[in-house]
Amino acid sequence: MSWLPPDDDLEDGFEGFDENSFRTRPNPKANRPRTKRRPAHDDAQIGRVLGVDRGRYSVMMDEHTADERAITTTRARELRRTPIVTGDQARVVGDVSGAEGTLARIVGIVERTSLLRRSADDTDLVERVIVANADQMLIVVAAADPEPRARLVDRYLVAALDAGIRPLLVVTKTDLADPTAFLSHFDGLDLRVFTSANDQMPLDEIGAALIGHSTVFVGHSGVGKSTLVNALVPSAQRATGHVNQVTGRGRHTSSSTVSLRYEGVGGTGWVIDTPGVRSFGLGHVDPANILASFTELAGIAENCPRGCTHLTDAPDCALIEAAAEGRLNDAERSRLDSLQRMLQTFADKADASTGSSSGR
Ligand code: GDP
Numbered sequence: 295m296s297w298l299p300p301d302d303d304l305e306d307g308f309e310g311f312d313e314n315s316f317r318t319r320p321n322p323k324a325n326r327p328r329t330k331r332r333p334a335h336d337d338a339q340i341g342r343v344l345g346v347d348r349g350r351y352s353v354m355m356d357e358h359t360a361d362e363r364a365i366t367t368t369r370a371r372e373l374r375r376t377p378i379v380t381g382d383q384a385r386v387v388g389d390v391s392g393a394e395g396t397l398a399r400i401v402g403i404v405e406r407t408s409l410l411r412r413s414a415d416d417t418d419l420v421e422r423v424i425v426a427n428a429d430q431m432l433i434v435v436a437a438a439d440p441e442p443r444a445r446l447v448d449r450y451l452v453a454a455l456d457a458g459i460r461p462l463l464v465v466t467k468t469d470l471a472d473p474t475a476f477l478s479h480f481d482g483l484d485l486r487v488f489t490s491a492n493d494q495m496p497l498d499e500i501g502a503a504l505i506g507h508s509t510v511f512v513g514h515s516g517v518g519k520s521t522l523v524n525a526l527v528p529s530a531q532r533a534t535g536h537v538n539q540v541t542g543r544g545r546h547t548s549s550s551t552v553s554l555r556y557e558g559v560g561g562t563g564w565v566i567d568t569p570g571v572r573s574f575g576l577g578h579v580d581p582a583n584i585l586a587s588f589t590e591l592a593g594i595a596e597n598c599p600r601g602c603t604h605l606t607d608a609p610d611c612a613l614i615e616a617a618a619e620g621r622l623n624d625a626e627r628s629r630l631d632s633l634q635r636m637l638q639t640f641a642d643k644a645d646a647s648t649g650s651s652s653g654r
């Protein structure tokens with residue numbers, strides 16, 4: 295793979311490149327085993343990467359034992375081009391006691407069960423790795439302020455399903471607006487939705503869903519994600535509210551991705567909090583996987599002609615016919631519109647990269 299500069303040289307921050315940005319174009323050579331023999335590191339211990347800060351990795355060793363501790367590590371030189379992110383299971387050597395003045399280093403990463411990525415926009419081939427090994431994504435939206443955007447949620451859903459991660463949805467600020475109309479967009483989906491009742495978040499139910507899982511929290515900034523994280527993990531002290539105009543502090547303290555332990559009744563789970571983002575680019579997702587994420591529409595599309603684009607001008611598209619013949623309900627029509635807009639951005643991208651102007 296061709297990489298951007300090593301992330302040691304890069305600033306922390308979601309909008310920056312701390313998440314080990316790299317290019318998505320697969321390079322077959324990159325997967326070939328290296329001929330050079332590497333040290334065996336048989337003595338390596340496995341720890342969980344909690345966070346990354348300027349080239350230093352906070353790693354939890356001996357998780358769930360009396361010796362559990364977070365240590366600071368560096369990364370071995372040979373891993374300079376390997377993205378190591380929150381949630382990774384790192385192989386650590388050296389003095390892993392965490393005692394003052396000791397040094398440990400990461401020499402490898404255990405194969406990941408999932409990898410959540412995003413790009414700045416759909417045309418951007420540079421992707422940011424957000425979290426490794428998460429099995430749930432909790433999407434936070436506000437009923438108002440900021441207005442909920444179904445199409446942004448659809449993007450999160452595509453990213454989650456593409457990565458093999460189960461999505462959950464939380465609606466905050468229901469004291470400000472009724473989210474029923476917004477939520478009807480997702481009626482046909484197998485999506486667990488939590489809404490606050492009487493201005494009170496159902497923390498017990500959300501917490502129960504976190505136990506035994508590694509859940510990445512995503513959302514547009516201002517939706518109340520930090521407020522929710524702090525309520526679930528009181529020690530988190532994630533900064534809330536707006537940037538202090540004088541000091542500029544506030545947002546910055548939550549500009550990197552961190553792992554926090556949820557301690558619930560009957561078990562624990564991992565909350566991985568990510569900085570709020572305005573957009574969630576899917577440049578890394580195979581367009582063929584987008585339709586598959588629209589699970590309630592994918593079945594209908596099986597009757598589409600071969601190679602159907604499902605775009606608004608697609609001839610004999612089964613989805614368009616179903617809509618025209620009144621066979622889609624309101625939610626499905628709304629999702630079809632969202633799907634077509636998303637597919638259109640990919641079609642535009644393909645046109646741009648091939649120089650074609652056929653509009654197909
Ligand atoms: P984040 O950017 O998503 O982390 O959002 P914050 O947690 O910082 O919250 C943004 C603002 O929304 C803060 O002023 C919160 O006090 C406010 N807020 C959070 N949850 C609620 C809610 O349920 N209702 C209302 N009205 N305001 C909320």
Ligand code: ZN
Nearest residue numbers: 598602604611
């Ligand atoms: Zn079609």
